[in-house]
Amino acid sequence: MRGSQQSVSWLAVTSLAAMGCVGAIASCSSPSTGAAGGTWYAYDGTSLGDGSGLPGGQTATSSDAKGSDTGGNASDVTPADGSVGDTGGTLPGCTPGATQLCYCTASLQGVQTCATDGKSWGTCACDAPLPDGGSTGDSGLDPNDTGNQSDFGGYFDQDVDGGSTGPGDTGVSPDSGVNSNCNERAKIVYVVTQENVLLSFTPDKKLLKIIGTLSCSSGFGDTPFSMSVDRDANAWVLYQSGFGGGGGSIYKVSTLDATCQPTTFIPGSSGLDLFGMGFAANYPGAQDESLYVAGESSGSFQTAYNKLAKIAFPSMKLTVVGTLSTQGGADLTGNGDAELFGFFPNTSPPSVRQIDTASAQTGKIYPLPPAMFAGTQAWAFANWGGTFYLFFKGYSDPSTNVFALDKGTGAVTKIIPSIGYTVTGAGVSSCAPTGK
DSSP states (O other): OOSOOOOOOEEEESOHHHHOSOTTOSSOOOOEEOTTSOEEEETTSSOOOSOTTSOSSOOOOTTSOOOOOSSOOTTOOSTTSOOTTOOSOOOOOOOTTOEEEEESSSSOEEEEEBOTTSSOBOOOBTTOOOTTSOOTTSOSSOTTSOOOTTTGGGOBOSOSSSSOOSTTOOOOOSOOOOOTTSOGGGGSEEEEETTSEEEEEEGGGTEEEEEEEOOOOOOTTOEEEEEEEOTTSEEEEEEEOTTTTOEEEEEEEETTTOOEEEOOOOTTGGGOSEEEEEEEESSTTOSOEEEEEEEEOTTTTTTSOOEEEEEOTTTOOEEEEEEOSSOSOOEEEEOTTSOEEEEETTSSSOEEEEEOTTTOOEEEEEEOOGGGSOSEEEEEEEEETTEEEEEEEETTOSSOEEEEEETTTOOEEEEEOOOSSOEEEEEOOTTSOOOO
């Protein structure tokens, strides 16, 4: 939930040793003791300082309301309720009937409603409609508005298939009309962000759904660099080292709950520190696929002629196919027709190009408008239903924009502006619709 303000919360504990400086407390301020002996701390790390349930004579902060309570206790949440020392002070309240987002789990949001007396928020409802008629976890605003930094135009939703939200909801349309041996979750697109967030993207609905936050056991400062997804709906995520920007490990990530598993991949294999990734069917209509990568050393990834390679399963051994005939780093995407494509943002003009999986030579070129893809900072893309979906952030962009490139006409359209994250990888399996 980005750009929102958290209301101040108070934590009552019996001693400093029992609590310490934990959780979201930014810094430990001096404790104040209420009449019942409880020790109070401001959730935001500031001094309570207004006399609300505390000894008087302190100064109110800008984040709460000043009251006249001169000695309430840990259970004193209502003005003039007869608690010890209560003289009618006021605590921060809310507007009766107002709603706000809350967290049901670390990755699932719900809605809570202000009580009729305006003195407290209700419990977090984890499968409730929002004011715009959307589902739990979306922006809470009209999905038809123009979008801004805080609501992203209603493009976020926890429920994109008309079912219920929660860990069991795949977010996949009930009838995708593609290969029968595929996991249902493997029929849509997934993206991973620099902020370690995994999201699903349903292209025909233009909807993003937050799955969860990755907690892969990578080194300090490591961030996701690229990703692809197989027919079993497993995401394979390459990390970039936080020290020097070199290559990191590949992790197997669940597209159901974003949990991570380490793999036996050896970082820097065959001199490829960093690379884009994409699965493609082994032949048109095949029910098996191969993982292709295109990369180089970390120092030359964006400027050199990158190598095309394959990673075998389950060994995770990398084998070089050849050197790409187009210069510069690329992200890859494939499909069920055994086609492989690369998104090259640093060619002139920026382009999407078909890649021969046997020779590493690039073929058909889809030129992109330079003004839309200027100042490359982060990029990824996926092929779905006859359209390329390009995730791009330039240095002047506040966050990633999503573009659609029509394979038939070559037309490029921005379909989602500034999603609020920096997308570094996108993945789609060969189960996804090809548009043919």
